[in-house]
Amino acid sequence: MAHAHAARRTPGELRGWHVFAMLVAFFAVIAGVNLVMARYAIATFGGLETESSYKAGLAFKGEMDAAAHQGARRWAVDLSVRDGTDGTRTLLIEAKDASGKPVAGFDVDARFAHPADARQDVTVDLVDLGGGRYQGKAAVHPGQWELIVDLAQGGDRLFRSKNRVQLR
Template structure:
């Protein structure tokens, strides 16, 4: 009979505690590295600064809120209409009576671009009815009108108007 010599088996790979630790450290190092890289890219492209003068913008916002509160106390309402070549603004008081004797100015702006801004000068055509010529325009426009009465009270109306 022949003797069979057994070859000692190689010990297999065994996961040890340091393997788990090294895997976790490598995983989180990759995640933290990518997060840091994306943060740097984001800050380079947009630093988060919306306004160059945030304090002054805040003061103007507070003034706007005070103006809107004063306007609400007036109780005036406005309706605007886009007629061919003309903007018509109707201003009424709390009871629905037309408000006359106003000095009305305004502007037209495109909703999506700053191109083509127009300044409006309204003329009183009837009690509470004010009209401004626009010329030949088409499409959607944002109108902002400011009306002042003899006492200096300010009323602002903003509407989107569409000419076809």
Template sequence: MKMEIIKPKKFTGYHATAMIVAFFAVVVSVNMVMARFAVSTFGGTVVDNSYVASQKYNKWLAEARKQQAHGWTASQIIRVQDRVAVMVRQADESALKNAEITAVAEHPVGRSDPIILSFVENDAGTYVSRNALPEGRWKLRIAISHGGNKMALAQEVL
């Protein structure tokens, strides 16, 4: 039996160049994909100035506790044709009637100016915006007031 000796292939400069180019191509491709995902899914700023927000944190907690004490609940904002609607209930699940509701609709990535919405009571506890809200994704900052009590909430509308 005759044994063959296999000679290893030479590692040349071409091989080294190909490996380096392939490595950086993968790194750049992954970075571009991740950057695309980050830009397309970014919902905007949460807080404009985190230091100022930290100074107001305890006040916000106190307001949230006060808001929870009156037990109001608001439904998810829904679209009704070109308007938006919300149902507001009291702690005993009865409709909250004659409340004043306003909202500021902001585009999540600032593609358009904020839109101020005012609401009118359509049915008992159901409020519909007077003005239209354009199609798309919007973040609504809603303010509800009734009998000296206030409630603030933020919801997204698609």
């Protein structure tokens, strides 16, 4: 007669294993959403702008000195970006000193830096046209970019130009 007092089950009654199954399902959904969000976060993260903020802070004084020397030279670059028929952009750089004479014989680097994602940066291969003029082509999609031009000699950067450009 031990089972004589067994309670009758009613349809839809919440039992212990139901609560356990709901609890497991709840945490499984939370874990699944966390895994999906972590995957998307890792896949879309473009990386750090600065690998070591400490080293960047130490280099800041050097950058300030370089900017002061650059300002004293009073060099200037004229930049033009033309759309090509093949979907590329043609960049023309004219470097001049303070008196307007061409600045020639330097290593010139140029790149289109994406303001939000360094993975989209595009380096432009330049050809020296002579007389302080340099030209190169690159496939750069429309949008807002920062065009960075560096003039260097013997491995030392002597001039940097940063220009915000809107490509259509």
